[in-house]
Amino acid sequence: MEQLLKNIKEAGASNAEVIEVKDITLRPEFRDACKQNSCGKYNTNWGCPPACGTIEDMMAQAQSYPYALVYQTVSLLEDSFDYEGMQEGKKYYNQVTDKVRELFDQKFPEKEPLFLNAGACKVCGRCAKLDEQPCRFPEKRTISMEAYGVDVSNLAKVSGMNYINGQNTVTYFGAILYR
Numbered sequence: 001m002e003q004l005l006k007n008i009k010e011a012g013a014s015n016a017e018v019i020e021v022k023d024i025t026l027r028p029e030f031r032d033a034c035k036q037n038s039c040g041k042y043n044t045n046w047g048c049p050p051a052c053g054t055i056e057d058m059m060a061q062a063q064s065y066p067y068a069l070v071y072q073t074v075s076l077l078e079d080s081f082d083y084e085g086m087q088e089g090k091k092y093y094n095q096v097t098d099k100v101r102e103l104f105d106q107k108f109p110e111k112e113p114l115f116l117n118a119g120a121c122k123v124c125g126r127c128a129k130l131d132e133q134p135c136r137f138p139e140k141r142t143i144s145m146e147a148y149g150v151d152v153s154n155l156a157k158v159s160g161m162n163y164i165n166g167q168n169t170v171t172y173f174g175a176i177l178y179r
């Protein structure tokens with residue numbers, strides 16, 4: 001696992017740590033933030049509410065895992081209104097996340113990993129949910145952390161990471177739950 005954490009940092013993550021899932025705070029009310037639809041993905045993606053499953057089922061699923069590998073990416077912005085920079089930061093996070101997933105799958109396929117991401121599943125260009133079709137790649141689907149009710153600022157704290165990494169930066173988190 002130490003080598004994997006090193007490889008994840010080499011792949012572009014600013015930090016990567018292993019924690020116990022029992023230390024992660026899950027809050028059902030975080031689903032309300034999804035309903036506000038500030039990201040525009042509510043009810044448009046199989047990796048997001050309400051299609052991904054009920055909060056009760058998803059919290060129970062997450063809590064059935066003992067360990068979580070948590071990682072973060074930090075990207076620079078020109079200023080706090082740099083929307084393009086935020087989008088670039090998210091693109092960078094998605095690229096790192098693809099590598100993290102590949103690394104974990106190669107090293108520990110037997111650990112039944114569950115991948116929790118920042119935001120909606122992006123495996124397909126257009127999610128099948130938009131056409132009311134079944135998920136095309138259920139084995140590759142990723143689910144947003146908000147959908148599990150993860151308190152991300154608390155996740156940062158228990159992982160020994162900063163939730164915010166200074167002025168003019170944008171930080172994204174990902175987690176792999178495993179057995």
Ligand code: SF4
Binds near residue numbers: 124141
């Ligand atoms: S794998 Fe494709 S169809 Fe399934 S949730 Fe992800 S984007 Fe949607």
